[in-house]
Amino acid sequence: MRWKEQLLKLTPYQPGKSIEQVKKQYQLEKIVKLASNENPFGCSEMVKSALRFHTESLAIYPNGNAANLREELAKFLQVDEEEIIFGNGSDNLIQMISRALLHPNASTVMSTNTFSQYKHNAILEGAIIKEVPDKNGEHDLDSMLAAIDEKTNVIWVCSPNNPTGTYIPESKLVAFLDQVPEHILVVLDEAYYEYVIADDYYDSIKLTRKYRNLIVLRTFSKIYGLAALRVGYGVAQKEIIKALEPAREPFNVNTVAQIAAAAAIADQKFVEECKKKNRQGLNQFYQFCKQNDLRYFPSQTNFILIDFKVESEKVFQFLLERGFIVRSGNALGFPTAVRITVGSKEQNEGVIKALEEFLAEKKSEVHTILGE
Numbered sequence: 001m002r003w004k005e006q007l008l009k010l011t012p013y014q015p016g017k018s019i020e021q022v023k024k025q026y027q028l029e030k031i032v033k034l035a036s037n038e039n040p041f042g043c044s045e046m047v048k049s050a051l052r053f054h055t056e057s058l059a060i061y062p063n064g065n066a067a068n069l070r071e072e073l074a075k076f077l078q079v080d081e082e083e084i085i086f087g088n089g090s091d092n093l094i095q096m097i098s099r100a101l102l103h104p105n106a107s108t109v110m111s112t113n114t115f116s117q118y119k120h121n122a123i124l125e126g127a128i129i130k131e132v133p134d135k136n137g138e139h140d141l142d143s144m145l146a147a148i149d150e151k152t153n154v155i156w157v158c159s160p161n162n163p164t165g166t167y168i169p170e171s172k173l174v175a176f177l178d179q180v181p182e183h184i185l186v187v188l189d190e191a192y193y194e195y196v197i198a199d200d201y202y203d204s205i206k207l208t209r210k211y212r213n214l215i216v217l218r219t220f221s222k223i224y225g226l227a228a229l230r231v232g233y234g235v236a237q238k239e240i241i242k243a244l245e246p247a248r249e250p251f252n253v254n255t256v257a258q259i260a261a262a263a264a265i266a267d268q269k270f271v272e273e274c275k276k277k278n279r280q281g282l283n284q285f286y287q288f289c290k291q292n293d294l295r296y297f298p299s300q301t302n303f304i305l306i307d308f309k310v311e312s313e314k315v316f317q318f319l320l321e322r323g324f325i326v327r328s329g330n331a332l333g334f335p336t337a338v339r340i341t342v343g344s345k346e347q348n349e350g351v352i353k354a355l356e357e358f359l360a361e362k363k364s365e366v367h368t369i370l371g372e
Ligand SMILES: *Cc1c(COP(=O)(O)O)cnc(C)c1O
Pocket: 037, 088, 089, 090, 091, 092, 115, 158, 161, 162, 189, 191, 218, 219, 220, 221, 227, 230, 231, 232
């Protein structure tokens, strides 16, 4: 087979370990998965009842335009229906954008230590990748601007950023957008938008009105708790959406997903409640970090990256054996940190207790080495 050369450089996406896998491997009864930034509170009851009453035949193809969902979302965001594009998860939108704009004679700019799929898709398209070192977990926007060359077609901006949880303040983002040439598409990935509480955060949808080269990506996978169904969306001016549409698979968002997402939008009370509980959960982790003198990134998301100053894998393995699946920072560019999804109050207490045991063991090891 004459595979594309770039395929040989890639490995498939490594998802967090599954609950079933860990249960079996370690003979544990209860597993808490805090690895993939899923919503610990599930999804809205309104979604569940909408799906229960869904009686249409599964033999019929989905509405290729996601018409009802589109109408509901446009109303909710106060944008035109033609300013929205749907994806089978926002991963699918990243793929479409890459497919539409990247090729071996195009370059693309992104930060290090950000969401892995920008680079993955850029490699797949054979594009020239200009990866700009992050500055203490944040995008270095000035250096990203400086990295633009005559071949640049796409710039990826993740805010709040995965895996650090940091965000770009409005003034900085606007100054950046002002300087990006208009023929370059800026992709603003806002997968964690609904969790943000920072005062100096921007209204990204409003920014799409001003910047003709901006697309905002959001998802129903995180706060809406619908990761299993795969629905994401992009918002941009009509010209961008129109140009991208031919790169979209005809029926990329399935019927069940469309019904669920539309019902999810209608329950903003659920979203508010999750946001509030997430904040309380983050505070549990902040307190733990302060008490134990651990460095962490203040987070605008539903996860926290904590530096344990030992190999990530050690913390990861210790937690795994006690039934907590987290994400090792090793593959995320932070080899001594772990990324933990904020769970329910009890789940957070559990993982924090296990982490305290880890720290106590580590301390006693040091004492032994020192002969105390
Ligand atoms: C989770 C995540 C996505 C992917 O979301 P899906 O809609 O489930 O594909 C995209 N970007 C970032 C930064 C994420 O963390």
